[in-house]
Amino acid sequence: MEENKDITIYDIAKKLNLATSTISRALKDHPSISEKTIKKVKKAVEEMGYVPNTLAAGLRGNKTNTIGVLIPTITQPFLSSLISGIEIAAQKSGYNVIIMQSHDSYEDEVSLAKSLYSSRVSGVISSLAMETRDTSHFQQFVSNNIPLVFVDRVPKNFNTFRVIIDNYAAGYKATKHLLEQGCTRIAHLTAGSEFGNLYSERKRGYLDALKDHNLPQIDELIVNLKTVTYEEGAKASNKLFDLELRPDGIFASGDIIAVSAIQTAKKRGIKIPEELAIIGFNNDPISQIIDPNLSTITHPAAKMGKASAEIILKNIKSNKKDEVKEITFLNTEVLVRESSKRI
Amino acid sequence: MEENKDITIYDIAKKLNLATSTISRALKDHPSISEKTIKKVKKAVEEMGYVPNTLAAGLRGNKTNTIGVLIPTITQPFLSSLISGIEIAAQKSGYNVIIMQSHDSYEDEVSLAKSLYSSRVSGVISSLAMETRDTSHFQQFVSNNIPLVFVDRVPKNFNTFRVIIDNYAAGYKATKHLLEQGCTRIAHLTAGSEFGNLYSERKRGYLDALKDHNLPQIDELIVNLKTVTYEEGAKASNKLFDLELRPDGIFASGDIIAVSAIQTAKKRGIKIPEELAIIGFNNDPISQIIDPNLSTITHPAAKMGKASAEIILKNIKSNKKDEVKEITFLNTEVLVRESSKRI
DNA sequence: AAAATCAACACAACCGGTTGCTTTAAATAT
DNA sequence: ATATTTAAAGCAACCGGTTGTGTTGATTTT
Numbered sequence: 001m002e003e004n005k006d007i008t009i010y011d012i013a014k015k016l017n018l019a020t021s022t023i024s025r026a027l028k029d030h031p032s033i034s035e036k037t038i039k040k041v042k043k044a045v046e047e048m049g050y051v052p053n054t055l056a057a058g059l060r061g062n063k064t065n066t067i068g069v070l071i072p073t074i075t076q077p078f079l080s081s082l083i084s085g086i087e088i089a090a091q092k093s094g095y096n097v098i099i100m101q102s103h104d105s106y107e108d109e110v111s112l113a114k115s116l117y118s119s120r121v122s123g124v125i126s127s128l129a130m131e132t133r134d135t136s137h138f139q140q141f142v143s144n145n146i147p148l149v150f151v152d153r154v155p156k157n158f159n160t161f162r163v164i165i166d167n168y169a170a171g172y173k174a175t176k177h178l179l180e181q182g183c184t185r186i187a188h189l190t191a192g193s194e195f196g197n198l199y200s201e202r203k204r205g206y207l208d209a210l211k212d213h214n215l216p217q218i219d220e221l222i223v224n225l226k227t228v229t230y231e232e233g234a235k236a237s238n239k240l241f242d243l244e245l246r247p248d249g250i251f252a253s254g255d256i257i258a259v260s261a262i263q264t265a266k267k268r269g270i271k272i273p274e275e276l277a278i279i280g281f282n283n284d285p286i287s288q289i290i291d292p293n294l295s296t297i298t299h300p301a302a303k304m305g306k307a308s309a310e311i312i313l314k315n316i317k318s319n320k321k322d323e324v325k326e327i328t329f330l331n332t333e334v335l336v337r338e339s340s341k342r343i
Numbered sequence: 344m345e346e347n348k349d350i351t352i353y354d355i356a357k358k359l360n361l362a363t364s365t366i367s368r369a370l371k372d373h374p375s376i377s378e379k380t381i382k383k384v385k386k387a388v389e390e391m392g393y394v395p396n397t398l399a400a401g402l403r404g405n406k407t408n409t410i411g412v413l414i415p416t417i418t419q420p421f422l423s424s425l426i427s428g429i430e431i432a433a434q435k436s437g438y439n440v441i442i443m444q445s446h447d448s449y450e451d452e453v454s455l456a457k458s459l460y461s462s463r464v465s466g467v468i469s470s471l472a473m474e475t476r477d478t479s480h481f482q483q484f485v486s487n488n489i490p491l492v493f494v495d496r497v498p499k500n501f502n503t504f505r506v507i508i509d510n511y512a513a514g515y516k517a518t519k520h521l522l523e524q525g526c527t528r529i530a531h532l533t534a535g536s537e538f539g540n541l542y543s544e545r546k547r548g549y550l551d552a553l554k555d556h557n558l559p560q561i562d563e564l565i566v567n568l569k570t571v572t573y574e575e576g577a578k579a580s581n582k583l584f585d586l587e588l589r590p591d592g593i594f595a596s597g598d599i600i601a602v603s604a605i606q607t608a609k610k611r612g613i614k615i616p617e618e619l620a621i622i623g624f625n626n627d628p629i630s631q632i633i634d635p636n637l638s639t640i641t642h643p644a645a646k647m648g649k650a651s652a653e654i655i656l657k658n659i660k661s662n663k664k665d666e667v668k669e670i671t672f673l674n675t676e677v678l679v680r681e682s683s684k685r686i
Numbered sequence: 687a688a689a690a691t692c693a694a695c696a697c698a699a700c701c702g703g704t705t706g707c708t709t710t711a712a713a714t715a716t
Numbered sequence: 717a718t719a720t721t722t723a724a725a726g727c728a729a730c731c732g733g734t735t736g737t738g739t740t741g742a743t744t745t746t
Contacts, residue, residue: 008732019696054461056732059398059701075427080418087444098441101430118397289602289629351702362726399702402731
């Protein structure tokens, strides 16, 4: 069992009769090392199969070239695209991404945040867990000058970078679109809590759009789902379809819910979009698979990831702890497809 | 700008008039530290807000409690579920997961493997990039006793752990199912290379099933896609539907392709499953959304991730470098839904 | 030719835990 | 009362790069 010890810069230094500091500097093309030596070092590195130990470098320099991402789950299309966007931007700058899933649990989020801090990530990007109300476990990053970006589901009162869409405007646009298609009884399928001001903002947009078109708020047309799942969507849809006065339009705050509504409606023989126009939210892959194709609101996941990563990269080692951090708004668009196209 | 230096065990040692070694041991409930001292230390840790530095610990101990995952992308449902499975198992044992995407590029894979090695991960789980032919960049892990698990798309000749499904059997089962539904001209939509023996194995199963049912291999019914995308699926499907003798069944080696085939067929007015039975592969979410629902082969992503992680955890620090590593096979099942149900 | 300048590299402390070995003091044995 | 064992904690090297400060010999300046 030969011990396969790692090659270190000490081994290279010994072989070339140089100091470790010279090796270290040569590897980063430091100007005070001669061309000749740099070449010699790099050749030896190649031959001996040296691989730098980022732990040692990180420990000494107190930085790790790693961005931590703390999100509810990676299996949702929106979030996996978000990560992908982060990852591509990070990789381009030589940064790695370490991903942790809170599974929407507050307890896990707290513990994982501590773990991220322990591993001395250079920056953190997070989308809050559904359960989360108190966000003080993120304070450690700000206090220690580790750039922190909240994305999509963000806390309201926390002075750090935020990358979001204008959920209010998006909700307004979605509803307005249905109104323009001639809908007069528009239902809204929403979810979860008022925290994270995601669904609640969309709902606010929905309500204001109605008001601006002189339509009343009808409470029985607004259904609040416990969880954003297909099953809950079907349950809520059935509730709507059982009403004496059925809605002629649905704005669902998520594509899964909208798809569920479409299929539930189809089972009942309700014609889409003639009798019922439906618009979703997110532009998930399923929105293009469902028949009829689902109209939806675009949610620029990859762009949001990219923007978040770039903010992190720009603010690493900036030492502007106490400044007011900007909020980045990304655009959403109404994507009109078959499920809502009446005219 | 107050310098917010991290609290270290030195700070705690100083405050309590103890040695750093005592602090370190107290934090891990070492038997040679008294209960009283342990309590005192933990209280101080709490009060002073000490957070351990895993870099330092990792450097000293040459281990990091981190599992590296190197896969083509995380946006495919199969792969994001795989990661999720890995992550849950890892988190349970106090391990973190660092994820890197090769984007199916060989060059990226090589560079990311080096990066994973640099960060001294305790284990590596990888699914090969499409482009990859040579896998010698993974040798460094095995040589240094870092457990390596290949999952799903695995190399043939590399003595390390592998977690896979029996793609041959799955391809056979899928085809057999179509045969049992009365299909006699079964097409096969496959993809990519012969390397990674993923699609090629499924195809072999397809061919053997035909043979066992005394049906000939018809080359015009076997279409090889360049990439596994909706568009390529549509193109291939149209090619099939343009044939003089159209197929009456399609076994598509992926749900996206199958869904694409369904929608292409529907556009042409081909009745599914009456005129054309279709079965996919993976059991992606879209398979339940498409109308008619897609029959498919289950691909136990989360289980495969869990199994991979458990193998890593079991083999960390085992020092059995030269042993023959086992292959883990997970089960697949034929999931019969509407798209293939004729009887 | 002596002094000043500079290129190129060496020295050694440092980052923050971990761990084998030693020391100290209290408890037990003789 | 002395020797022996044991519990509890201290000492210091170590992991592998990084970096501020020195050192040396060669080149340039006056």
